[in-house]
Amino acid sequence: MEFDYHSLVGFAKSWGLFYLIALAIGVLIYALWPSNRARFDRAKKSILDKDDRPGD
Amino acid sequence: MIATLTVEERQRAIAVSAFLALCGVIMAIAGRDDLLGTHGVIVLLFGLGGIGLVLSKYFEPEPPQERLSHYYDDPTKVGIVLSLGWAVVGMFFGVWVAALLAWPDLTFDAAWASFGRLRPVHTSGVIFGFGGNALIATSFHVLQRTSRARLPDQFSPWFVLLGYNLFCVLAASGYLMGLTQSKEYAEPEWYADIWLVVVWVVYFLIYIRTLQRRKEPHIYVANWYYMAFILVVAVLHIVNNLAVPVSFGHAKSYSLFSGVQDAMTQWWYGHNAVAFFLTAGFLGMLYYYLPKRAGRPIFSYRLSIISFWGITFMYMWAGSHHLHYTALPQWVQTLGMTFSVVLLVPSWASAGNALATLNGAWDKVRDDATLRFMMVAAVFYGLSTFEGSFMAIRAVNSLSHYTDWTVGHVHAGALGWVAMITFGSLYALVPWMWKVERMYSPKLIEVHFWLALAGTIIYVFAMWNSGIIQGLMWRTYNDSGTLAYSFIDSLVAMHPYYISRTIGGLLFLIGAIVAAYNVWMTIRMARSQAAGTAEADRPVLHGAGAALQPGE
Numbered sequence: 269m270e271f272d273y274h275s276l277v278g279f280a281k282s283w284g285l286f287y288l289i290a291l292a293i294g295v296l297i298y299a300l301w302p303s304n305r306a307r308f309d310r311a312k313k314s315i316l317d318k319d320d321r322p323g324d
Numbered sequence: 325m326i327a328t329l330t331v332e333e334r335q336r337a338i339a340v341s342a343f344l345a346l347c348g349v350i351m352a353i354a355g356r357d358d359l360l361g362t363h364g365v366i367v368l369l370f371g372l373g374g375i376g377l378v379l380s381k382y383f384e385p386e387p388p389q390e391r392l393s394h395y396y397d398d399p400t401k402v403g404i405v406l407s408l409g410w411a412v413v414g415m416f417f418g419v420w421v422a423a424l425l426a427w428p429d430l431t432f433d434a435a436w437a438s439f440g441r442l443r444p445v446h447t448s449g450v451i452f453g454f455g456g457n458a459l460i461a462t463s464f465h466v467l468q469r470t471s472r473a474r475l476p477d478q479f480s481p482w483f484v485l486l487g488y489n490l491f492c493v494l495a496a497s498g499y500l501m502g503l504t505q506s507k508e509y510a511e512p513e514w515y516a517d518i519w520l521v522v523v524w525v526v527y528f529l530i531y532i533r534t535l536q537r538r539k540e541p542h543i544y545v546a547n548w549y550y551m552a553f554i555l556v557v558a559v560l561h562i563v564n565n566l567a568v569p570v571s572f573g574h575a576k577s578y579s580l581f582s583g584v585q586d587a588m589t590q591w592w593y594g595h596n597a598v599a600f601f602l603t604a605g606f607l608g609m610l611y612y613y614l615p616k617r618a619g620r621p622i623f624s625y626r627l628s629i630i631s632f633w634g635i636t637f638m639y640m641w642a643g644s645h646h647l648h649y650t651a652l653p654q655w656v657q658t659l660g661m662t663f664s665v666v667l668l669v670p671s672w673a674s675a676g677n678a679l680a681t682l683n684g685a686w687d688k689v690r691d692d693a694t695l696r697f698m699m700v701a702a703v704f705y706g707l708s709t710f711e712g713s714f715m716a717i718r719a720v721n722s723l724s725h726y727t728d729w730t731v732g733h734v735h736a737g738a739l740g741w742v743a744m745i746t747f748g749s750l751y752a753l754v755p756w757m758w759k760v761e762r763m764y765s766p767k768l769i770e771v772h773f774w775l776a777l778a779g780t781i782i783y784v785f786a787m788w789n790s791g792i793i794q795g796l797m798w799r800t801y802n803d804s805g806t807l808a809y810s811f812i813d814s815l816v817a818m819h820p821y822y823i824s825r826t827i828g829g830l831l832f833l834i835g836a837i838v839a840a841y842n843v844w845m846t847i848r849m850a851r852s853q854a855a856g857t858a859e860a861d862r863p864v865l866h867g868a869g870a871a872l873q874p875g876e
C-alpha cells in the first residue's frame with residue numbers, strides 16, 4: 269500500500285477513534301478499580317505530612 | 325550555591341562552563357559577519373561567568389554527608405528569584421507594547437523598539453522567563469516532597485535552571501536585534517533551540533532519576549502533570565523547530581516544512597504549548613500547593629487521574645482550531661474543533677476538583693490572600709477553558725479570529741489562571757524555602773491580590789469589547805454589498821479599549837513589582853533572623869553585638 273495522504277486520513281479516521289476509546293476505557297478502569305482506592309487515598313493524604321526531610 | 329557542590333561536581337561545572345565558553349567562541353568566530361557572532365559573545369560570557377563563579381568558591385570545604393538527609397532546595401530558591409525578575413521585565417514589556425498600540429510614537433524611532441520586536445520579548449519573557457522559571461523551581465520542590473527523595477545530584481539542577489535562563493536571554497536579546505523564526509512562541513533560532521533540547525533532556529532525567537529513588541509507592545498526580553509538561557514540550561519543541569540553517573555561521577534558518585504543513589505543525593505546537601507549558605505544568609502546581617495551603621487533601625484523586633489523561637490525549641488534536649477557514653483540509657479543522665469542545669470536560673473536572681477541595685475551607689480563602697490567589701486561578705481556569713472551547717467552534721471563530729477577543733482570551737488564561745496560580749504557589753513556597761513563619765508582609769499580598777484581580781478584569785473586559793466590535797465592524801456590509809467600515813474605522817473604535825487595556829496591564833505589573841519586593845524583603849528577613857540566631861548562640865567578642873536588641 270502506498271503511503272499517501274489518503275491512507276493517512278483513513279488510518280487517522282478509523283484507528284484514531286478506536287485507540288482513543290480504548291484509552292478512555294483503560295483510564296476509567298485504572299482510576300475506578302476498587303483495590304487502587306487505598307493507594308490513591310494514601311497519596312492524596314501523604315502530601316499533607318509536616319515532616320520536611322527525605323526518607324520514609 | 326557553589327559550596328553545596330562536591331569537588332567532583334565543581335569540576336564538572338567548570339568543564340561544562342568551559343565547553344559552553346568554547347561553543348561561544350566558535351559561534352563568535354563563525355558568525356563574525358552575522359548577528360550569530362553577538363550571541364556567540366553572550367554564550368562566551370555566560371560560560372566564563374560560570375567558570376568564575378565556581379572558581380571563586382572552589383577551595384571551600386565539601387558539603388557534609390549530612391546534606392543527604394535534607395532536600396536540596398537551593399536551585400528552587402534561585403529559580404523563584406529569577407522567575408520574579410522575569411515577571412517584572414516581561415510584564416514591563418507587555419505594558420509597553422500595549423501602550424504602543426494606543427500611542428504608536430512610543431517606539432522613539434528605534435528599530436529595536438518596534439512593535440514586532442518588543443512583543444516577543446513580552447510573550448517569551450512572561451511565558452518562558454516568568455512561567456518557565458516558576459515551573460522549574462516548583463517542580464524541583466514538589467518532586468522531592470511527593471517522592472520523599474532528594475534530587476539525584478547537586479549539579480544537574482543548576483545546569484537546567486541556568487541553562488534554561490541562557491536560552492531565555494538568547495531569545496530576548498535575539499528579538500531586539502531582529503532575530504526570529506517568525507513562529508509564535510517558537511521564535512528563537514536554531515542554535516538556541518538545540519541548546520534548549522540539551523537542557524530539557526537533563527531536566528527530564530532529573531525527574532526520572534528522582535522518581536526511581538522515591539520512597540512513596542504511588543507517584544503523586546502533580547508529578548504526572550509536571551512530567552507531561554516536560555516530555556510533551558520536548559516533543560513539540562523538537563518537531564516544530566526542525567529547520568535548516570543558511571549556514572553554520574548564520575543565525576537564520578528555514579523550516580523543514582512549508583505551506584499548510586508548516587502552519588499545521590506550528591499550531592499543533594502553539595496550542596500544545598498552551599496545553600502543556602501553560603496548563604499541565606501549572607495544574608501540577610495547583611494539585612500540590614492548593615491542598616497544601618488549604619490543609620485539605622484534593623477532593624477527588626480519581627477525578628484528577630481521569631482529567632489528567634483527558635487533557636493529555638485530547639489537547640494533542642485541538643491545534644487545528646487556529647486554522648479555521650484556511651487551506652487546511654476541512655476535516656482536520658473539524659477534528660480540532662470537536663476535540664476543543666470535548667476538552668471542556670477534563671478542564672472543568674480539574675477546576676471543579678480544585679474548588680471542591682476548598683469547600684469547607686472558605687473561611688481560609690476569605691482570610692488568606694495566598695489561598696485566594698489559588699482559588700481565583702481555578703475560577704479563571706474554568707472560565708478561560710470554557711471560552712476557549714466556545715471560540716474553537718467554527719462559526720464563533722469566524723467572528724473572533726484575528727480580533728482582540730483572542731488576545732483577551734489568552735490573557736484571561738495567562739493573567740487570571742497562570743499568573744494567579746504562580747503567585748499563590750510562590751507566596752506559599754517562599755516562607756517554606758527560607759524557613760520563616762510567613763511572608764514579610766501579608767498586607768502587601770492582599771494589595772497584590774486586588775491589583776492583579778482588578779488588572780485582569782479591566783484587561784479582559786477591554787479586549788472582549790474591542791474584539792467583538794472589531795469583528796462585527798469587519799463583517800458589516802452596506803446596502804450595495806460592500807464593506808461598511810474601513811480598517812481605519814475599526815482602529816479608531818478600538819482606541820479607548822487599547823488605553824484601558826494598558827491601564828489593566830499596568831495594574832498587573834505594579835502587582836508583580838509588589839510581589840518581587842515582598843519576596844525580596846522576606847529573604848532579607850530570613851537572613852537577619854538566621855544571623856541573629858547564629859550570633860545568639862555564640863559569645864559576643866567585640867562591640868558588634870551592641871546593636872542587638874534584648875528580644876533578639
